[in-house]
Amino acid sequence: MKSVLAALLVSASFVAVAQAPSVKVERAWARSTVQGQDSTGAYMTLTAAEPLTLVGAATPAAGIVEIHQMKMEGDVMKMRAVETLALRPGAPLHFAPNGYHFMLMDLKTPFRAGASIRMTLRLRDAKGAEKTQDVTVPVSFAAPASHGH
Numbered sequence: 001m002k003s004v005l006a007a008l009l010v011s012a013s014f015v016a017v018a019q020a021p022s023v024k025v026e027r028a029w030a031r032s033t034v035q036g037q038d039s040t041g042a043y044m045t046l047t048a049a050e051p052l053t054l055v056g057a058a059t060p061a062a063g064i065v066e067i068h069q070m071k072m073e074g075d076v077m078k079m080r081a082v083e084t085l086a087l088r089p090g091a092p093l094h095f096a097p098n099g100y101h102f103m104l105m106d107l108k109t110p111f112r113a114g115a116s117i118r119m120t121l122r123l124r125d126a127k128g129a130e131k132t133q134d135v136t137v138p139v140s141f142a143a144p145a146s147h148g149h
């Protein structure tokens, strides 16, 4: 009886996770690399349905993933690491080459255009519970065609 209940609980939580992606992920892409290059950037637009904090990301394709921000300081463009990023419900957060981006370092394989990598986003909800979300990120030389610009 106990094991049946446990099995029911496990399948119920599995269904809940599968049905409720924490964040809508759009326009994900990672920049292809040239020979000898051991870091690159990954970009996407994240829209949360509830207040969430992005606390990190990981991918089997890279040893290190950091959240970075490009910012003008005076007349110099600087890149710095950001520990966490708040996602406000319904407000898209854009990761792009000239702003926030995922910095993928210690790459395990070349990033070839046309391939894709898997990334896992680590998120924390308002109650402090951590969850993860898997994202498939296509690799390309440049951002995918935009919407009507």
Ligand SMILES: [Cu+2]
Pocket (backbone or CB within 6 Å): 068, 069, 079, 101, 102, 103
């Ligand atoms: Cu960076």
